[in-house]
Amino acid sequence: MSKKQYRPATLAIRTGHERTQFGEHSEPIFATSSFVFNSAEQARARFSYEEEGNVYSRFTNPTLTLFQERMAALEGGQACIGTSSGMSAMLAVCMSGLKAGDHVVSSHSIFGASKVLLNSLLTDFGVQVSFVELTDLKQWKSALKQNTKMVFFETPTNPLAEIGDIAEISAIAHNHNAEIKVVVDNCFCTPILQQPLALGADVVLHSATKFIDGQGRCIGGAIVGDQEFVGEKVLGFMRTAGVSMSPFNAWVFAKGLETLSLRMTQACNNAQQVAQFLSEHQGVKKVYYPGLESHPQYELASRQQSMGGAVVSFEIDGGRDAAYSIIDSTQLLSITANLGDTKTTITHPYTTTHARWSDVDKEKVGINEGLIRIAVGLEDPQDIIEDLQI
Numbered sequence: 001m002s003k004k005q006y007r008p009a010t011l012a013i014r015t016g017h018e019r020t021q022f023g024e025h026s027e028p029i030f031a032t033s034s035f036v037f038n039s040a041e042q043a044r045a046r047f048s049y050e051e052e053g054n055v056y057s058r059f060t061n062p063t064l065t066l067f068q069e070r071m072a073a074l075e076g077g078q079a080c081i082g083t084s085s086g087m088s089a090m091l092a093v094c095m096s097g098l099k100a101g102d103h104v105v106s107s108h109s110i111f112g113a114s115k116v117l118l119n120s121l122l123t124d125f126g127v128q129v130s131f132v133e134l135t136d137l138k139q140w141k142s143a144l145k146q147n148t149k150m151v152f153f154e155t156p157t158n159p160l161a162e163i164g165d166i167a168e169i170s171a172i173a174h175n176h177n178a179e180i181k182v183v184v185d186n187c188f189c190t191p192i193l194q195q196p197l198a199l200g201a202d203v204v205l206h207s208a209t210k211f212i213d214g215q216g217r218c219i220g221g222a223i224v225g226d227q228e229f230v231g232e233k234v235l236g237f238m239r240t241a242g243v244s245m246s247p248f249n250a251w252v253f254a255k256g257l258e259t260l261s262l263r264m265t266q267a268c269n270n271a272q273q274v275a276q277f278l279s280e281h282q283g284v285k286k287v288y289y290p291g292l293e294s295h296p297q298y299e300l301a302s303r304q305q306s307m308g309g310a311v312v313s314f315e316i317d318g319g320r321d322a323a324y325s326i327i328d329s330t331q332l333l334s335i336t337a338n339l340g341d342t343k344t345t346i347t348h349p350y351t352t353t354h355a356r357w358s359d360v361d362k363e364k365v366g367i368n369e370g371l372i373r374i375a376v377g378l379e380d381p382q383d384i385i386e387d388l389q390i
């Protein structure tokens with residue numbers, strides 16, 4: 001592609017494809033484990049990164065590069081590493097940026113497995129972790145210590161759509177120590193709605209499984225940031241630990257990026273209608289959606305992300321029985337915990353995505369038994385609304 005500064009919709013379609021000698025128009029899948037060298041000397045030069053080029057698909061592959069270049073272009077980062085899942089993206093960042101004795105500050109309100117990774121896996125290896133309220137900047141400030149090396153949060157959060165102020169939290173962390181890595185899980189917004197690096201974060205994480213795939217087919221993740229940390233340290237971890245993205249999955253995600261902007265816009269428009277309907281329904285106690293003016297951080301959300309997102313959570317009276325009854329009465333919606341699909345999904349976070357948290361932890365962030373999460377897809381929004389028997 002030429003060096004002209006293209007806009008995001010163009011970057012998502014045109015970045016990263018180096019046409020082969022066959023002149024293919026659509027991007028090929030390089031289904032190969034390893035790459036052949038012209039000589040033993042060339043092999044040596046490639047293995048030592050002295051010469052650019054592919055070596056072994058655990059850490060380099062042209063289809064993976066295609067996906068990585070597109071993601072980096074969309075998030076505005078210098079480098080991207082694709083991983084086997086969203087969780088392995090988080091693991092790779094932690095393993096590349098932390099060692100025993102280091103300290104991490106994270107918000108309480110994060111995806112279930114992300115908290116388990118911080119709270120048990122990392123602490124087992126001697127990393128200290130403190131949890132704070134996402135929206136309370138004073139808590140972020142006072143939790144930082146001399147040995148704090150990483151700050152982690154997602155915004156909007158899964159499932160309660162709390163908004164973290166990326167610019168403020170990044171500034172607080174960097175004023176304390178410029179070396180701290182501010183890591184933002186951008187899964188719910190994607191770079192189409194929000195670009196954390198431009199707001200001051202250092203690293204962006206993705207579960208590509210969600211909106212980037214967009215049709216619920218593959219598991220994958222991505223890490224975007226600078227050349228030194230992501231392009232070298234995280235790549236080094238990937239080369240050694242091999243939590244790699246397969247060429248097929250990289251191809252699905254790269255092609256998914258081509259339509260991401262259209263899909264996100266439509267899913268957000270649909271979600272806005274579903275959220276509006278729920279907010280006017282007498283049987284609904286509370287709706288969690290950043291695109292509603294009633295959201296406590298509506299102003300921040302409107303500034304930080306260009307639309308409300310595609311995930312709407314709501315609370316009803318009657319606890320688990322009432323929530324299960326609404327979920328089980330749906331005919332169209334899929335009862336599954338994935339999100340970011342063309343198909344709208346419905347789940348009970350208390351007993352699925354956040355099941356491994358203690359009851360106390362769940363209640364602390366507001367995930368109760370009467371909470372239902374809908375990840376709005378691309379069906380007609382009226383059909384989605386009519387499927388909800390509240």
Ligand SMILES: Cc1ncc(COP(=O)(O)O)c(C=O)c1O
Pocket residue numbers: 085086087088111113114154158185187188206207208209210219220221
């Ligand atoms: C916000 C968020 N981050 C990370 C993940 C983990 O991604 P994966 O399932 O691809 O490992 C998820 C999965 O639901 C998620 O919702």
